[in-house]
Amino acid sequence: MQTGQAGAPAARLCGKEHVRTIPALSGPMTNMLGAGQPGGTAMKRALAGAAALAAAGAAAAWWWYEAAPYPYSHRWMLNRQVPFLTNRRIDALLAARPGERILEIGCGTGLQTLNVAAQVGEQGRLDIVDVQQQMLDHVMEQAKEREMTQVVPSLADATALPFEDNSFDAAYIITALGEIPDSAATVRELGRVLKPGGRLVVGECFERHFVSYVTLLHYANDAGLAPTVTLGPPAAYLAQFRAR
Numbered sequence: 001m002q003t004g005q006a007g008a009p010a011a012r013l014c015g016k017e018h019v020r021t022i023p024a025l026s027g028p029m030t031n032m033l034g035a036g037q038p039g040g041t042a043m044k045r046a047l048a049g050a051a052a053l054a055a056a057g058a059a060a061a062w063w064w065y066e067a068a069p070y071p072y073s074h075r076w077m078l079n080r081q082v083p084f085l086t087n088r089r090i091d092a093l094l095a096a097r098p099g100e101r102i103l104e105i106g107c108g109t110g111l112q113t114l115n116v117a118a119q120v121g122e123q124g125r126l127d128i129v130d131v132q133q134q135m136l137d138h139v140m141e142q143a144k145e146r147e148m149t150q151v152v153p154s155l156a157d158a159t160a161l162p163f164e165d166n167s168f169d170a171a172y173i174i175t176a177l178g179e180i181p182d183s184a185a186t187v188r189e190l191g192r193v194l195k196p197g198g199r200l201v202v203g204e205c206f207e208r209h210f211v212s213y214v215t216l217l218h219y220a221n222d223a224g225l226a227p228t229v230t231l232g233p234p235a236a237y238l239a240q241f242r243a244r
């Protein structure tokens with residue numbers, strides 16, 4: 001009994017009853033933070049919700065603007081042809097012929113590579129460029145299995161291609177242009193390495209790095225490339241250009 005009476009004041013010091021007796025903590029600020037008020041709990045929840053929303057917004061902004069190349073660890077997602085950007089449609093615009101030298105930018109795991117390599121044949125050459133060695137190794141393994149010696153890899157950035165001017169009969173870049181931070185410079189490089197009259201095929205489908213056809217037209221014009229044919233809807237298009 002004695003102990004209980006002695007301990008009572010100490011317990012009260014930590015209780016709400018004591019806090020209410022301090023004038024400095026009884027004003028509107030205290031109420032906003034919810035010290036003991038039913039409305040304060042709602043305010044705390046609102047603040048936590050706003051913080052969660054801000055964090056989610058920051059993560060979404062990072063994801064949308066983040067410019068790293070497509071991760072090799074996600075390569076299984078590159079194994080399927082995108083609707084409207086099928087190899088059959090790409091073939092129709094690229095019109096690869098035996099003996100031609102063709103350039104592929106951003107080959108990834110080679111969804112288009114072996115198909116085009118077969119069309120240029122052993123007398124031709126298909127140069128594949130990617131900024132990730134793992135992607136190039138992946139494709140070269142398949143090319144070697146099929147004894148396709150016409151496939152030649154180059155580890156390079158598409159904005160600074162390691163090729164002479166007027167080197168290629170045709171070039172293509174499928175779902176890679178928007179991923180390259182300087183898409184305009186990439187198109188300029190393609191215009192530089194294509195022979196006069198050379199064909200460029202660009203395929204883009206709507207995702208976070210999408211380059212619209214209208215934007216592409218501006219890049220192409222600056223690069224000396226004239227538009228010829230487009231296939232597919234605006235959100236998943238293939239466009240052919242000719243080097244002037």
Ligand SMILES: C[S@@+](CC[C@H](N)C(=O)[O-])C[C@H]1O[C@@H](n2cnc3c(N)ncnc32)[C@H](O)[C@@H]1O
Binds near residue numbers: 135159
């Ligand atoms: C989404 S994948 C597309 C691969 C393939 N074209 C397809 O349709 O499946 C984009 C590829 O572009 C490559 N890439 C990204 N930035 C590049 C750059 N600056 N220069 C060359 N390749 C790049 C990536 O490494 C990746 O392999």
